[in-house]
Amino acid sequence: MSPIRRLTDQYPTLATVAERAGVSRQTVSNALNNPELLREDTLQRVQAAIDELGYTPNRAARQLRTRSSHMIGLRFEPAQEGTSNALMDRFVHTLVETTAETGHHILLFSGAADDPLDGYDELLRATAVDAFVITDTYTGTAETELLRRVGAPFVTFGRPWDDPDAAHPWVDVDGARGACLATEHLVSVGHRRIAWLGWEETSRIGEDRRSGWEQSMADHGFDTRGLGVRTTDNVDAARMEAHKLLEDRTVTGFCCASDTLAIGVLHALHERGLRPGIDVGVVGFDDSLGAHVTWPGLTSVRQPLEQVARELVELVHSVLSHRPVEPLGRMLEPTLVVRRSTVPDAPRPGTIPRAASSAATRG
């Protein structure tokens, strides 16, 4: 239990501790950073002084000397009305916890919405961060090119889609595999005519996911003609596309690129008096809040965001310690969360849990 100390006091410094322990400042520093250099009894004496005084090294001083801030930068995009990083949340949580294990912190920064590079350079020049975690690789390669050019350490959530020269470590989740899991699940509960409801063709991630459905269908020898539909990621757009597809009464399965689209399908089923999970099977992608609470519960592909975060942190540490990373990329497997939109007797929908923060609780 460290003693209470007011901010207006000076916090203890190395010198304070050194005097208290009757050693030099350097010895205290060594006790912290190279304890194996100290004799056992000296170490204990120093440690006692540190505890008594409640000493914690001044980050600024350490950072100035070592040129390492122990900060990892994460750009938090400007919020747009209606957007939400609900999933990001699981990811960021784990990022914060994992980096904390090595005394690192996450520094959130923003940048001009129209400039993906804004913010990075300044933090580097100010030596405010040691490395970046980038989560926007699907938008293009602008950030990664910039950071490579200036030699800044970084890792990405997302494979380098369009950049064969990329040499940075990355972690990604296999979207095609996710769609494959979804399709196989629909087949296993008896569906044969399974539609794909996905994003526009310009979405790399969307096309990747779609390829999993195509592959699965082909493996079973099922015809996909007329069953693959692309639209905007919107409940109502999906609802309307679903109505069109459902005019073909043989269509009984929907594999969707997102929970939003899947929920649109559920709306269409509702309007037609079709029973989700009984008459028609629907699978979403994200395992978002909507999948948890929507009636009657939405089966969805879930990404291992926690594992993504942990592996990214591991990669950051490798990069910072100049350890070679081999292989450069790690592809993780999504899983399927089964609910009543495909299996009638699956558990009931759960909660929008009261989050740990009051902002969520009160919301």
Place this chain on the structure above:
Amino acid sequence: MSPIRRLTDQYPTLATVAERAGVSRQTVSNALNNPELLREDTLQRVQAAIDELGYTPNRAARQLRTRSSHMIGLRFEPAQEGTSNALMDRFVHTLVETTAETGHHILLFSGAADDPLDGYDELLRATAVDAFVITDTYTGTAETELLRRVGAPFVTFGRPWDDPDAAHPWVDVDGARGACLATEHLVSVGHRRIAWLGWEETSRIGEDRRSGWEQSMADHGFDTRGLGVRTTDNVDAARMEAHKLLEDRTVTGFCCASDTLAIGVLHALHERGLRPGIDVGVVGFDDSLGAHVTWPGLTSVRQPLEQVARELVELVHSVLSHRPVEPLGRMLEPTLVVRRSTVPDAPRPGTIPRAASSAATRG
């Protein structure tokens, strides 16, 4: 346009700029921090050198000297399975953007789940943050007491419920007013027998919201006996309570403490063949993702989280510059977002938007 510079080079320092501009280091420092001290032509020469070299002051050095990190700490709670700070997201976004305007950044940290104080003290001793934003005031006053005791600057999202001695600035949203809005809305569309479905009595926020419903009902002279129910914040629990309430066929309105509870009510209506917005009106609280996408769209109380964030940042600046804050607390008004669960011809449910980050998009 600043020149490209590799990390392996040294970044330019004050000395570099001074040499380039033919002045002393101090003059460059003044150009940055007290430009009014310089002669116009000197200032321009220095500014030109800064631009040419792409100079940005080293944060560590500045921080060591000024004892100000320009960091604001925000504790990000450990993630628990199934929890989500979906709403936090809007809040944090705005926090990041607003603090950026004055060159501040948000530092995310974690702490042991079982110790609300963990993490704060260490950041203070390390002089890693200038101030904290606390979002957990409903859990108790442990953090605020600690920070007050050590004299650390902080502001809170949430009024100091149990702490008459609190002297810190805060911003909160009037939950009672939100429930009042919801109740009045239900009355305005013709409901008279309006039930309250809320949290357990131990929840201060829950009781505050409930009081708004009670007040509104009383103002209209409506009887609330048997209509106020408390349960856990869970879709299924709410579904079952709703069924009980709906056995009284005169009950046609539900005012809920959360979207989760409201969605549970919608499930119950569905199971009874009752039409939301036509036979029964339902209002949630949060305007969460679930409210956006759930069928047929959920009317919900929305908190001005963006404004909360902006006001908190303003308060932080006041505290840091020792400006007196008067009044200490600011209570903001929620608004009502009307959807089809109360008004049949309201706009259709929208999207779970693809967020700006790939983590969300891919999720």
Place this chain on the structure above:
DNA sequence: ATGAAAGCGCTAACAT
């Protein structure tokens, strides 16, 4: 209006 000197708290390099 500009410059010189000192020092924030730490650690790397070297000396003992």
Place this chain on the structure above:
DNA sequence: ATGTTAGCGCTTTCAT
């Protein structure tokens, strides 16, 4: 195994 010296890049104070 421990101590001494120097200096990271900046701003504050004081001198010019």
